Amino acid sequence: MLFLVWTNLAKLPLFVLFKDIRNVFRKDELGLEIAQIAVPAALALAADPVASLIDTAFIGHIGPVELAAVGVSIAVFNQVSKIAIFPLVSVTTFVAEEDTTGRLSSELQENETIEDVFAINKEMEELLPKAVSANKSSSISGNSTKRDHERRHIPSASSALVVGCVLGVIQALFLIFAAKPILNFMGVHSDSPMLIPAQQYLILRSLGAPAVLLSLAMQGVFRGIKDTKTPLYATVVGDVANIILDPIFIFIFRLDVRGAAIAHVISQYLISLILLWALIKHVDLLPPSIKDLQFSRFLKNGFMLLMRVIAATFCVTLAASLAARHGSTPMAAFQVCLQIWLATSLLADGLAVAGQAILASAFAKNDYNKAKATASRVLQFGLVLGMFLSVFLLVGLQFASRLFTEDINVLHLISVGIPFVTATQTINVLAFVFDGVNYGASDFAYSAYSMVLVSIVSILCLIPLSSSHGFIGIWFALTIFMSLRAFAGFLRIGTGMGPWSFLRG
Template sequence: MAEKYSMTFSENRSIPLFIFFKDIRLVLKLDELGLEIARIALPAALALTADPIASLVDTIFIGQIGPIELAAVGVSIALFNQVSRIAIFPLVSVTTSFVAEEDTCTKVSSDSESLENGSTLDSEDKIFEIAKMEQDKKHIPSASSALIIGGILGLIQALFLIFAAKPLLGFMGVKSDSQMLYPAQQYLKLRSLGAPAVLLSLAMQGVFRGLKDTKTPLYATVAGDLTNIVLDPIFMFVFKLGVRGAAISHVISQYLISLILFWRLKEQVDLIPPSLKYLQFGRFLRNGLLLLMRVIAVTFCVTLAASMAARLGSTQMAAFQVCLQVWLATSLLADGLAVAGQAILASAFARNDHSCAASTACRVLQLGLILGLVLAMILGFGLHFGARIFTKDVDVLHLIGVGIPFVAASQPINALAFVFDGVNFGASDFAYSAYSMVMVAILSIIVLFILSSTSGFVGIWIALTIYMSLRAFAGFWRIGTGTGPWEFLRG
């Protein structure tokens, strides 16, 4: 692959900014690079959007109960996601990059040994060696580390959310005299029981992504989310459990996903570590802490926005919940491209293949922009007609209509922001990703406070759009200036 792109890469390497326009006529071509991106990105995108779609289904069913329950669950989901992402995002991102690097190095080492030993083996011995290699499980330290860390973090998260539910909801704007408090507590405590399964399943998804296998997580996620969709109306309406039924069905689906992924992973990877040193916890913690700082900054803005919407009242929070779930579900389609970019780039940097790295970054960014434009057009028209699926409340529908232009117009910006994340993670540029996002968050929080107090619901969405624009600019700046791991672009 490196030879195919070396000529065009060398032509533009003196000005790093040109990488964004490199081979733009080939953006939709299904060449070797295009096919590899599609093979990884499409299943990853479908798997990533499956859970938000399941949450949308939850939202649709809960919306039939009433606007208070819809708003209460919206606050609980925002809180659960905030706490989950603090643990999940660093774990999954670090795991994907480390597994891709270790798998690439293992393959290179195996190929070298095969070439060295090839001349000394007769044909019968060669067949035996190949068969033995195919039967052996892969030895990838990061896979074992991810599962151990994921399980521990999941248990901590579950205990934290269950015992601190009321004060946390109070921080989110749900006061002790609010009608939202009781259903919000019920949903949050029950859904928290699934936290260990959520973190374990996503840690395993990080391993599969590093192995460039995004189909297995897709199949497991679809199986789990279909279970959730089937169980939702049964628990909620047949058993008359209301919001508790929605939480219970979600927890069951998460444990099913974890069991499927673990069963498939243990067939491919040796998960029993020979020693603690083998696990390389220090490497995980060092980079994980950087991304932990980043993810707190990233998600705090969205959680703060949800909190401010809740303070405006149940009607505003219900409308915000619907708009936010659609905003996140569609934006995560671009995260499939981010996963593909991260996996391919991590392998390219492990091989010191700068030509492949430049071509991959260029292609996924261009595809991200196209995807964002397509999503903007679809949502701009479709959400006006689809809003009644979520609720029949006239006031909530009116506010959803107010939020639609922001949800639609921000899609190209969101897509680029997500893809830039994957590109920087693939280059193991964790420090820049962390520090730049802290600066973005500080500016965004100031804007959010100002605009929410002056313009209410509209101000919150303007602030979120500015926040995503700053995220995209931070990624653009790193590559466009050819700094950090992208210095090779300057020649």
């Protein structure tokens, strides 16, 4: 009886999350495919937050005012960047679909060609038996080698680069000319000691916006073709350059926060050049005509994705603004905690990227068994990763706080924020992974609408909690925000709605 009940329960979509959970670390084909994509992608995606964390560490030793000022500027820059990049959120899915479709079409055409060659060779065997036999194998081998070295024709890749470049220039101009009013809106007013360093950092950092968006677009293309090692290499080189240049510009040239911004901009352009040089080898970036560029495909779900991006980032940006209104000390502590929170959580984006790329390919081939197995495995990996990060940060942050500042008041507030940063890691990881899984299923509408609802509820909690409980209230509200994000993703798959309806079969 119990066996029958369990069997029936196991058929519910909810149980896809626990499917084969004993084999979560099994080194099978799927596990290795996820690892090969997720590990380099996670390191590459976490590279920019880590670079910001390094900037934070260097700037923290200038003073708490400068640390708080840069925190506000980074929050503004990230918010605008994520809004500007909204048309390119789906680039990984589009590239994965086109690459999969192109490969299947190419294999089909080649099989037909080989069959034709064999038919012709069979007729000619009586005349030239030895020559044909030799030419047959060399012809097939030549075709295979040619296919392996041919650059792929992926229209979405070319479109993504154009869109990323244009949006980057627009973002840079917007932030340069609107820096002061934006900072005033964030709570950094004309009489605040944070205004001048915040404005300096934001304007200089904005010069790197074209490189940032172009880099994000190219990373999306590489992830779509399941190459996450190249973006990792590029970002590591760029971040090493940033680490080397930071103390030179900040302390030797005495440029303070301006030096940190200049070092970051140089590193971003270096990353973009490396990625572009590598991408040209893999993808034909010059389409036969303008008509081949698929701008409409990126803009088709543009409004929904824009809503989602604004909703996803506005809550965090508002939290930074409220922290700034409490003064430079709470803002400095919030900046340190937030950068650690984001850097570790974005490790989960590697799993999200792996899920997105593999699922997009599986859905393109209508391979629902692989889609189910992939969703199960990446979510189980996410659960394990989240628990590991919680323990790691709980132990590590007790000793690492002084790397960012020596101010006693800031250190005290950081110690208050540490429990929230550590306790929410599992929730954060699952929220990010659910996002990637739903993107892989092209479930953009649900992702947008659910995020808007989550953000509205979170903001309604954030403002009163910040007012009544200050720094602690802000972190309570962010915990609610991430918990609701994770629940929204769980609800979609767990009930078998939308593209996941096949789970009810």
